[in-house]
Amino acid sequence: NAGVTQTPKFQVLKTGQSMTLQCAQDMNHNSMYWYRQDPGMGLRLIYYSASEGTTDKGEVPNGYNVSRLNKREFSLRLESAAPSQTSVYFCASSEATGDYGYTFGSGTRLTVV
Amino acid sequence: GESVGLHLPTLSVQEGDNSIINCAYSNSASDYFIWYKQESGKGPQFIIDIRSNMDKRQGQRVTVLLNKTVKHLSLQIAATQPGDSAVYFCAVMTTDSWGKLQFGAGTQVVVTP
Numbered sequence: 001n002a003g004v005t006q007t008p009k010f011q012v013l014k015t016g017q018s019m020t021l022q023c024a025q026d027m028n029h030n031s032m033y034w035y036r037q038d039p040g041m042g043l044r045l046i047y048y049s050a051s052e053g054t055t056d057k058g059e060v061p062n063g064y065n066v067s068r069l070n071k072r073e074f075s076l077r078l079e080s081a082a083p084s085q086t087s088v089y090f091c092a093s094s095e096a097t098g099d100y101g102y103t104f105g106s107g108t109r110l111t112v113v
Numbered sequence: 114g115e116s117v118g119l120h121l122p123t124l125s126v127q128e129g130d131n132s133i134i135n136c137a138y139s140n141s142a143s144d145y146f147i148w149y150k151q152e153s154g155k156g157p158q159f160i161i162d163i164r165s166n167m168d169k170r171q172g173q174r175v176t177v178l179l180n181k182t183v184k185h186l187s188l189q190i191a192a193t194q195p196g197d198s199a200v201y202f203c204a205v206m207t208t209d210s211w212g213k214l215q216f217g218a219g220t221q222v223v224v225t226p
Contacts (some may be wrong), residue, residue, distance in 0.1 A: 004156075031212055033213075035216075040122075040218055041218060042202060042216040042217055042218040042219055043157070043202070043216040044216075045213060045214075045215075048212075048213060050212060058213070090156050090157070092156075094212065101147040101149070101159050101162060101204065101214065102157075102159075102214060103159070104156030104157050104158070105156050106154075106155055106156050107154075107155070107156050
């Protein structure tokens with residue numbers, strides 16, 4: 001049982017390049033989330049998907065897009081990367097009710113130069 | 114909106130002592146509270162949760178206390194061990210934003226021999 005799997009683990013981009021962060025969960029969870037983590041700021045919600053077929057903006061959505069490909073997969077796309085998007089990105093999933101909190105992936109460390 | 118904060122950025126604890134990590138929240142609609150542990154290079158890991166209809170909950174070596182009157186949450190770790198060295202986050206879910214967690218900035222716990 002892998003839980004939440006994120007790829008890649010590390011990435012360096014040049015300003016203006018695009019990339020997609022992949023996330024898949026095998027726990028049959030309905031809800032999935034993308035957070036970014038910056039030093040001293042905790043985790044901030046970028047986008048979430050309460051259920052397959054729906055996505056909504058979180059606290060810091062600018063510069064990102066998401067796709068809920070199916071129940072298992074939720075991807076995050078940076079269309080034109082900026083240095084301000086240098087961060088560690090975490091994907092998470094949960095039961096629809098939110099009970100028991102989230103299960104997190106191990107993160108993607110992204111550097112934009 | 115919700116404001117979630119922790120009182121100390123770093124907590125140094127001697128091995129074998131008890132640790133207390135504090136968290137304050139601002140939204141009176143906060144209904145579900147979770148503590149996460151994050152080790153270096155890993156995603157946050159669920160430790161313990163508590164609902165607003167409770168004021169105390171115990172797990173293995175951990176206790177969460179909730180004081181709704183002053184909007185304060187604490188995590189107590191008994192007999193702190195070197196493996197407890199990590200960043201600890203409190204996270205809050207409100208009744209008007211169910212399923213979405215808001216995280217505090219985190220407290221770094223350093224266990225010294």
